[in-house]
Amino acid sequence: MSIDIAIHPALASALEKKGYETLTPVQTAVGDPALADKDLLVSAQTGSGKTVAFGLAMSAQLLAEGVPTRADVPRAIVIAPTRELALQVKREFEWLYGAAGMIIAGAVGGMDPRNERRALERGAHIVVGTPGRICDHIRRGALDLSELQVAVLDEADEMLDLGFREDLEFILNEAPEERRTLMFSATVSPEIERLAGTFQKDAQRISTIDRKAQHSDIEYRALVVDRSDRENAIINLLRFYEARNAIVFCGTRAMVTHLTTKLLNRGFAVVALSGELSQEERSRALQMMRDGRARVCIATDVAARGIDLPGLELVIHADLPQNKEALLHRSGRTGRAGSKGVSALVVPINIKAKAERLLKFANLTADWAPAPSAEEVLERDRVRMLEQPSLVEPIQDDEKEAVQALLKRFDATELAAAVARAFIAGRSAPEDITPISVDGPKPRAKVEFERSTWMRLSMGRDSGTDPKWLLPMLCRAGDLTRRDIGAIRIMNDHTFVQIHADAADRFLQSVGPERSLEDKCGVDVLDKAPEGLDRPNPRPAKWDRKPGGPRRDFGDRAERGDREFKKPHRKGGSDDGAPRKSWKSRDEVGEGKAGKFSKPAGKSFKDKPNPKDKGKPKAKYGKPGKK
The missing domain is CATH 3.40.50.300 (P-loop containing nucleotide triphosphate hydrolases)
Structure with missing residues (x-):
């Protein structure tokens, strides 16, 4: 293993057993001996080995005096935003620090808290968990951070996005001020910088992300x-x-x-x-x-x-x-x-x-x-089928008898067909996708349906036929795709459907000799295209009448003339010749100002006595008798 930084022998042995030959850029950067006691704000791409990176960075404090002999209160804590990430970090630390004899405890939401409390009581060198569960153990007195030397915030940007800022502040306030704080984040937002300024001291900024180049892998x-x-x-x-x-x-x-x-x-x-x-x-x-x-x-x-x-x-x-x-x-x-x-x-x-x-x-x-x-x-399946390892592996001794029996009974073509069928049987059929280019859908060629067959279906608009369900029904019952179907013209009592000539035989074979689709819809083959399809569809029958009766016929305009069609109105009177009541001005009845009109003078219903109010005092407001 070629490593440019000094690593504790126990950790170097664990990396070698895990198959590490070289370290990633972020692992090399945080392992610099010059940064052994510095707070770090690190940004690196997802999947660049950050877990091992801060595991190596923590070793400067955890293994400074050699391998610890016993575990009591935690010396390091790792905070992760999700349960899966916390469990993943715990698994990584178990093999990384296993040879050093260090004990890793978990404090993860969704796990049994009683088991976690018992593990913390027995003692642990490193605690890995989620913010909420760590806060819960601290409040209950199960987790003591008084001797903490290193605190790690993994995926700090995600924790802030998930609303864990208050939990993070509570945890870090419970830890000693002289601790070392390492923050790892894929992106460093202004909020991350403010959090770092609050809980870190002169943090060294490390970034292994090339903003101008994307992930090469x-x-x-x-x-x-x-x-x-x-x-x-x-x-x-x-x-x-x-x-x-x-x-x-x-x-x-x-x-x-x-x-x-x-x-x-x-x-x-x-x-x-x-x-x-x-x-x-x-x-x-x-x-x-x-x-x-x-x-x-x-x-x-x-x-x-x-x-x-x-x-x-x-x-x-x-x-x-x-x-x-x-x-x-x-x-x-x-x-x-x-x-x-x-x-x-x-x-x-x-x-x-x-x-x-x-x-x-x-x-x-x-x-x-x-x-x-x-x-x-x-086409990709055909290539994969020929590249199967089983096709080129040598015949084993226990397979020779079965191979000879197959060769005696079947020829090479039949055996090849069996191999192809077995390969295809374990895979789902691909879906038919509408042809589309990067710039938009490809226009269908005008000559595409010059060779076509017209079908007549025995249901139309009167029976509720709708293209929204008719097209899927034709594809399902007639073994067609959307590209096989051209024009659809829905009439009152029947429907015309245009089917590509290459798919017509397949369609007729699927519908069977009865020539019937779902819901007992009959199918007839036409010798030629129906006439009049270039005209728009006729007006639906339901437009010919209005609810409640037959369609009203107002006659031809020539018979009515160009006058506006409306009911006659006689000025100064009603339609039956009776004189129309007119409004009187308020000054005519002795009320109000001139020019303001009101109903003819007379007593209103308010002036009439109410027999129910007899003997009750009259209220100023509201109903009579209500105070």
């Missing part, structure tokens, strides 16, 4: 799709890459549930991660990803923060991230520790401009292209 792809093909594009992406592990990010829990159900129905090995799951369910889902029982994880941004899935090769953004930080955090799940990965954004054509701005703000360059089509996925 992550390939960014932006795939333009039609608005209705987003889920189909996700299926084709998973089939095209067939990554060992993949994660699909969604914007809401509802989308996680919907997409998980759809992928499970398509035969994918899927687990879901959302905020509504318990810690046990989340741990089980991540373990299924780690041991290979599941290959696709559907998650929201909050639920996936801090998770580390080994060998994650593909990140799919089903919904665009809200900001550049979220984009970098999502994409940073892949391309870790020198491995390669792909970050693919599924971009509906109507929000292409928004995706371009997001990539520009994040200083990322993506390859823009359409989503993989069904033909591209099948």
Whole structure:
């Protein structure tokens, strides 16, 4: 192992057993002996080895006097924003400090607090946990920070985003002022700088992020799709890459549930991660990803923060991230520790401009292209099938008899067909996607349906026929795709449908000799295109009448003339000839000012006595008799 910094022998031995040959830039930077007693504010890319980095940085205080003989109160604390990240840090420290004999205790939300309190009572050198649970143990007297030497804030930007500022201030105020404070963050916002200025002393700023260059181990792809093909594009992406592990990010829990159900129905090995799951369910889902029982994880941004899935090769953004930080955090799940990965954004054509701005703000360059089509996925399958290791492995002794028996009964063509069928059977069929270019949908050629067959369906507008359900029904019952169907003309009692000539035989074979679709809809083949289709559809029958009776006929304009059609009105009287009552001015009746009109003078209903008020005092306001 070639390492440029001095490391304690126990930690060097642990790194060598783990397979480390060289250290990453952030690990080398924080291990500089000149910074051994300095507070550090470190920004590094996600997946650059920050956990081992601050583990090495802490060793300057924890192992300064050699390997400790016993554990009492903690000498170091690591605070992480999420349960998964805290558990991951605890696992990393167990192998890193295991040879040094140091005891690691956890204080993680969602775990049994009684077990944690018993572990703290037995003693621990390092405590790793989440802000809320650490505060709870401190308030209950189970966690004593009086002898703390090092405090580490991992993913400090995420903790502030999740609203843990007050918890962080409470924890750091409980620790001694002469402690060493290390803050690690993917981005250093002004709020992070203010927090560092409050709880750090002359912190040394370390950054291993090249703002002008994107992560070299992550390939960014932006795939333009039609608005209705987003889920189909996700299926084709998973089939095209067939990554060992993949994660699909969604914007809401509802989308996680919907997409998980759809992928499970398509035969994918899927687990879901959302905020509504318990810690046990989340741990089980991540373990299924780690041991290979599941290959696709559907998650929201909050639920996936801090998770580390080994060998994650593909990140799919089903919904665009809200900001550049979220984009970098999502994409940073892949391309870790020198491995390669792909970050693919599924971009509906109507929000292409928004995706371009997001990539520009994040200083990322993506390859823009359409989503993989069904033909591209099948071609990739053929290449993968020929590259199967089992096809070139030598025949074992215990396999010779079975091979000879197969060769005696079947020829080479039949055996090859069986291999191809076995390969295809374990994979979901790719989805048909509407052709679309980066600049927008491709216009359908005018000559595409010059060779077509017209069908007449025995249901129309009177029976409630609607294109919204008619088109999917034709595709489902007639074994068609949307590209096989041309014009649809819905009449009052029937419907004309244009089907491409190459798909007409397949359609007729699917509907059967009875020529019937769903809901007993008959199908007739026409010899030629119906006449009059170039004219607009006739007015629906329901327009010919108004509710409550037949349509009113006001006659022809020539019969009525050009006069305005309205009821006659006789000035100074009503329609039946009776004189019309006129209003009188107030001065005519002795009230008000001239020019103000009111009803003719007379007693109003207020002046009439009410028999119910007899014997009751008259109130000034309100009902009679009410004081």
